[in-house]
Amino acid sequence: MGESIGWVEAGKTHEALWRSEAGVAAPKKVLVADDTLTADAAYRLACEGTAILWRGDFQNARQLLQALSRRIDNSARRKTSKAESTPAETFHLHRQSQSQRARTLGMVLLPLEADYRIPLRRAPEVSAACTEAYGEAEAPSVVSLREVLGLIGAHEWRKKGVEIAVLENKIHPHYGVFSPVRGEYVALVNQAPLPSTELAFDIGTGTGVLAAVLAKRGVKRIVATDQDSRALACARDNVTRLGLQAHVDIVKADMFPEGRAPLVVCNPPWVPARPSSSLEHAIFDFESRMLRGFLSGLAAHLTAGGEGWLILSDFAEHLGLRSREELLGWIEAAGLKVLDRLDAKPHHPKVMDATDALHKARAAEMTSLWRLAAK
Secondary structure (H helix, E strand, C coil): CCCEEEEEECCEEEEEEECCCCCCCCCCEEEEECCCCCHHHHHHHHHCCEEEEECCCHHHHHHHHHHHHHHHHHHHHHHCCCCCCCHHHHHHHHHHHHHHHHHHHCCEEEEECCCCCCCCCCCCCCHHHHHHHHCCCCCCEEEEHHHHHHHHHHHHHHHHCEEEHHHCEEECCCCCCCCCCCHHHHHHHHHCCCCCCCEEEEECCCCCHHHHHHHHCCCCEEEEEECCHHHHHHHHHHHHHCCCCCCEEEEECCCCCCCCEEEEEECCCCECCCCCCHHHCCCECHHHHHHHHHHHHHHHHEEEEEEEEEEEECHHHHCCCCCHHHHHHHHHHCCEEEEEEEEECCCCHHHHCCCCCCHHHHHHCCEEEEEEEEC
16 A cells, blocks of 8 residues: 555544555645535635545535636736746746646545545546556545546546547547647658558557557558556557557567667657656656657667658747757767658647747647658
């Protein structure tokens, strides 16, 4: 059993397993509360670092969370500085604000029975969602309401799937595996001219979507790698659903599999920042470690005349977190040359959201597929 959380209720001391997918430590101060607690009082408690273990109605707890969210947003607007910031400063302030927001909203806690039942009025059935994220139930536990709502959302995404136009089918993301909702990079992999249809490596496969696209394009064998157990299970599930298991091998590896291939594809995390939780590893690549690792090892894993396809957004460049010169320098230092670059403009909703703190960078963003070869 992992970390535990303790609290006093009805004069007795209680203890349960603490769950946090983000790796947040169990709160030291816990107050038991119900529907009589006002939103203002809850906000003060949460801001002071006191967690609220909810014993009231589940739907009222959701409303309380929404009320806390509004108070956080109002407070943030009042504190917004008029001073000019660099794009990088804006990004780091935004992440800091998001972290503080998550910490405050994470102070509303729910009890889970040993079978993942929530013992509250009007509580939804969450056992399937919890099992997908945590594994088989083992003991009573406590988790933040915000995390439970995330589990429910992820479970629905997994059931419904994400429509992938070029596959004419769906990909079903598992909890903790980045969903391929950004369709432009998938389309780029579908459009780029294939150097060979014999063999391809898909590095950091995630849901397996790019391996599936390559298989649909006629590549006879794809070796798809990942080091995350959830991603490996997710990719296997999707490959099987699509009937492509004869063409795609899912292999646990930190980056490259053994051998060489005429095509090696990698879609690393696009933003060089430190992940604050395990779920952020698909978004943030601290010090561009995966990007640089892919580039430095690529030539040694290409057959003669082979190509490496690097899928990368220039979002980090618009934020001032990485320059184009740095990227080109890494490509040069790895003994690689650029054959071509295919570009696509993103169309996700945040591109159009002028209220987003990072709107300027998002509006200028371009996603590219770099066709690379050994010199």
